[in-house]
Amino acid sequence: MGLLSRLRDRLSRKDEPALEIDSPGLVVVAEAFDIAEADSAVLARSPGLRTAEPAVLRHHLTLPPDQVERARELLAPDGWTLVPGEVPGEVSHALRVQVLSALSCAQERSRMAGLAQRLGGDWIGWDALQVPHGSG
Numbered sequence: 001m002g003l004l005s006r007l008r009d010r011l012s013r014k015d016e017p018a019l020e021i022d023s024p025g026l027v028v029v030a031e032a033f034d035i036a037e038a039d040s041a042v043l044a045r046s047p048g049l050r051t052a053e054p055a056v057l058r059h060h061l062t063l064p065p066d067q068v069e070r071a072r073e074l075l076a077p078d079g080w081t082l083v084p085g086e087v088p089g090e091v092s093h094a095l096r097v098q099v100l101s102a103l104s105c106a107q108e109r110s111r112m113a114g115l116a117q118r119l120g121g122d123w124i125g126w127d128a129l130q131v132p133h134g135s136g
Contacts, residue, residue: 021096042105062092062128
């Protein structure tokens with residue numbers, strides 16, 4: 001895609017609302033819950049994912065109830081929003097809007113797994129959400 005094509009594409013999307021973690025119409029376009037599968041393989045097998053566009057990256061974590069607030073404090077400076085499970089001990093979600101790459105997904109997987117382990121919890125996996133084209 002040439003520079004003019006990218007510019008034209010960007011200008012045509014100016015009226016579109018920015019993607020938010022709670023944007024209406026979000027659907028899962030990629031998911032990684034197998035610790036042995038490389039993030040590059042996950043992205044490669046996800047035909048619905050538009051890799052040039054932002055997605056909501058959502059990590060699934062189990063955290064001890066007394067560590068949820070600490071996790072929120074540690075994640076917030078980098079733009080992550082932590083949504084705890086409705087019942088203490090249920091799965092919490094760390095969410096952030098970003099453009100995905102194999103490297104960024106692997107880095108964030110490692111970060112989330114380390115954070116969960118340090119706080120006495122566990123990292124379960126991640127998924128990515130986007131609004132399908134024509135749905136907004």
